[in-house]
Amino acid sequence: MKQTDFADMPASVIAARVAAGSLDPVQAVAASFAMSREKKSGRDGLNLVLWSDEKLATADASVLKETMGPRGEGGSLAGVPVAVKDNIATLGLPTTCASRILAGYVSPFEATAVTRLRAAGAIVVAKTNMDEFAMGSSTENSAYGPARNPHDLRRVTGGSSGGSAGAVAAGIVPIALGSETGGSVRQPASFCGIVGVKPTYGRVSRYGLVAFASSLDHIGVMARNVDDAALAMQAIAGLDPRDSTSADVPVAPYCEEFVSIATTPSPLEGLTVGVPAEYFPEMLDPGIRALCDRALDALRSLGAKIRKVALPHTSLAIPVYYIIAPAEASSNLARFDGVRYGRRESGTASLREMFGDTRSEGFGPEVTRRILLGTYVLSAGYYDAYYRKAQSVRTLIAGDFARVFAGGVDVLFTPTTPSTAFSIGQITDPYEMYMSDIFTATANLAGVPAMSIPIGRESGLPVGGQLIAGHFAEAAMFRVAYALEAALGGQAHQ
Amino acid sequence: MGVTHDDVRHIAELARLSVGTARLDELASELNAILGHMDVLGKVDTSGTPPPAAAPGCTHLRSDSSGPIPLAVPRESFAPIMRDGFFIVPRLATHEELSSGGAREGGA
Numbered sequence: 001m002k003q004t005d006f007a008d009m010p011a012s013v014i015a016a017r018v019a020a021g022s023l024d025p026v027q028a029v030a031a032s033f034a035m036s037r038e039k040k041s042g043r044d045g046l047n048l049v050l051w052s053d054e055k056l057a058t059a060d061a062s063v064l065k066e067t068m069g070p071r072g073e074g075g076s077l078a079g080v081p082v083a084v085k086d087n088i089a090t091l092g093l094p095t096t097c098a099s100r101i102l103a104g105y106v107s108p109f110e111a112t113a114v115t116r117l118r119a120a121g122a123i124v125v126a127k128t129n130m131d132e133f134a135m136g137s138s139t140e141n142s143a144y145g146p147a148r149n150p151h152d153l154r155r156v157t158g159g160s161s162g163g164s165a166g167a168v169a170a171g172i173v174p175i176a177l178g179s180e181t182g183g184s185v186r187q188p189a190s191f192c193g194i195v196g197v198k199p200t201y202g203r204v205s206r207y208g209l210v211a212f213a214s215s216l217d218h219i220g221v222m223a224r225n226v227d228d229a230a231l232a233m234q235a236i237a238g239l240d241p242r243d244s245t246s247a248d249v250p251v252a253p254y255c256e257e258f259v260s261i262a263t264t265p266s267p268l269e270g271l272t273v274g275v276p277a278e279y280f281p282e283m284l285d286p287g288i289r290a291l292c293d294r295a296l297d298a299l300r301s302l303g304a305k306i307r308k309v310a311l312p313h314t315s316l317a318i319p320v321y322y323i324i325a326p327a328e329a330s331s332n333l334a335r336f337d338g339v340r341y342g343r344r345e346s347g348t349a350s351l352r353e354m355f356g357d358t359r360s361e362g363f364g365p366e367v368t369r370r371i372l373l374g375t376y377v378l379s380a381g382y383y384d385a386y387y388r389k390a391q392s393v394r395t396l397i398a399g400d401f402a403r404v405f406a407g408g409v410d411v412l413f414t415p416t417t418p419s420t421a422f423s424i425g426q427i428t429d430p431y432e433m434y435m436s437d438i439f440t441a442t443a444n445l446a447g448v449p450a451m452s453i454p455i456g457r458e459s460g461l462p463v464g465g466q467l468i469a470g471h472f473a474e475a476a477m478f479r480v481a482y483a484l485e486a487a488l489g490g491q492a493h494q
Numbered sequence: 495m496g497v498t499h500d501d502v503r504h505i506a507e508l509a510r511l512s513v514g515t516a517r518l519d520e521l522a523s524e525l526n527a528i529l530g531h532m533d534v535l536g537k538v539d540t541s542g543t544p545p546p547a548a549a550p551g552c553t554h555l556r557s558d559s560s561g562p563i564p565l566a567v568p569r570e571s572f573a574p575i576m577r578d579g580f581f582i583v584p585r586l587a588t589h590e591e592l593s594s595g596g597a598r599e600g601g602a
Contacts, residue, residue, distance in 0.1 A: 108565040356512035375505040391545030
């Protein structure tokens with residue numbers, strides 16, 4: 001198998017060939033590692049992959065080959081190499097959240113999403129770089145250095161799932177897992193020119209995802225096309241008794257409708273796409289606006305009705321998010337104290353000093369800043385003014401979405417980000433960095449599903465368009481995304 | 495509601511973080527700048543709007559009956575120190591602290 005063939009090969013094709021017996025899963029894994037070496041995915045290059053073990057992955061591929069038989073089924077992702085963000089627990093490879101405090105930690109259990117991918121035949125080949133504890137929008141806040149965008153090495157991948165996005169964009173894996181709290185799958189997907197999906201809150205089990213902000217955390221998928229993203233989502237979605245927030249809502253067969261979409265002249269006839277004015281402010285990059293207009297024209301040509309809608313509380317999403325997320329983080333990250341979890345600082349005189357030194361040495365500046373911010377907004381005298389107020393405004397933001405979807409809108413279309421990938425080191429002001437999530441954080445606050453798909457290039461850099469649907473309406477979202485992807489064709493990467 | 499050096503010291507203590515005097519200025523300034531952007535929320539009328547009890551619209555409760563989680567490796571292999579089946583953690587206080595009448599450290 002040629003590396004160049006592998007780099008462009010969809011997961012669905014790899015799985016079909018493995019199932020048909022025309023591709024050895026061991027070869028697929030070898031091609032992934034060869035691509036990783038060619039692209040210099042380690043710290044001396046793109047810095048996308050933190051941990052990998054070719055022997056372990058090859059052994060897993062050999063086991064799959066033996067158990068599925070010469071022409072066995074092997075699962076919907078048979079032999080597909082996948083990458084996993086470093087805050088999702090895997091067996092055999094470290095899970096460090098790109099933090100010094102968890103250096104060397106190997107989980108004794110596995111995340112449900114990873115177990116389900118493996119049950120579908122996928123092979124874990126890499127743990128990917130990320131902003132420390134998923135706190136960031138550029139993957140510059142990693143203890144292991146910034147990830148680099150495969151489209152322009154001087155630029156960020158976006159974050160916090162930047163390593164996963166870059167690994168998919170560079171052709172190292174066709175599918176990767178990421179996680180989202182405010183846009184950490186969709187924003188890097190947009191910056192790297194790939195598809196990124198955040199499901200409904202509760203749709204995918206978070207068991208084994210290191211908690212950052214529990215009411216906002218999601219596991220999501222990244223892929224080079226909508227079909228592969230849907231295939232991966234299908235594999236990991238569904239009830240899990242080990243996650244108390246996991247929802248017992250049937251998972252639709254997302255990919256089944258795709259064939260009929262491809263053969264129908266107006267596949268989106270009868271469907272209404274809402275366009276919220278708040279996501280198209282005057283300051284929006286004109287190039288991004290033009291690409292969004294082109295995507296809306298494509299949706300219109302597919303038979304969809306385009307309707308202007310209002311989500312009036314959108315501008316409040318960032319202040320709300322950056323109160324609630326740090327507040328929850330300050331509680332969730334209390335466990336990293338050198339006793340329950342984390343590398344322990346030695347030579348301290350007391351337990352309290354040990355806690356303080358362990359945490360201050362182990363956490364980087366952004367994590368420290370957010371823990372302090374979260375502790376402040378939860379402390380006596382400030383709780384009502386900040387935390388309680390933010391929770392109430394969150395209700396208003398969720399209400400905006402509920403009203404629009406109840407009013408007959410099936411999906412919303414917006415730009416995913418206000419800009420293309422920025423240069424490494426360009427943004428130093430924390431709040432300016434937080435504003436990268438301005439179009440994505442709303443979906444996390446409301447718990448609705450959303451995804452980013454490539455809609456073109458601006459000055460040579462990828463631009464993403466965002467689709468947002470109502471709770472558990474992933475099937476409609478995928479349907480629109482698939483049709484739009486097909487309609488744009490090669491334009492999506494031009 | 496400006497964040498002062500004392501506030502930073504206090505919340506660092508609550509958060510179990512060691513923050514040196516040299517960093518107080520920088521942290522207070524950063525927190526004040528970030529919190530300044532949050533003041534816009536104070537102008538939003540939320541009377542009659544309850545805060546969500548959980549993530550909006552999609553949290554389902556059920557019995558907590560998933561059972562014990564099988565570990566892939568024995569716990570001895572990932573615990574820093576174990577003795578007689580117990581996890582060993584750092585001592586809670588030194589004899590010096592106790593004899594000098596210092597406050598007893600909180601348990602882990």
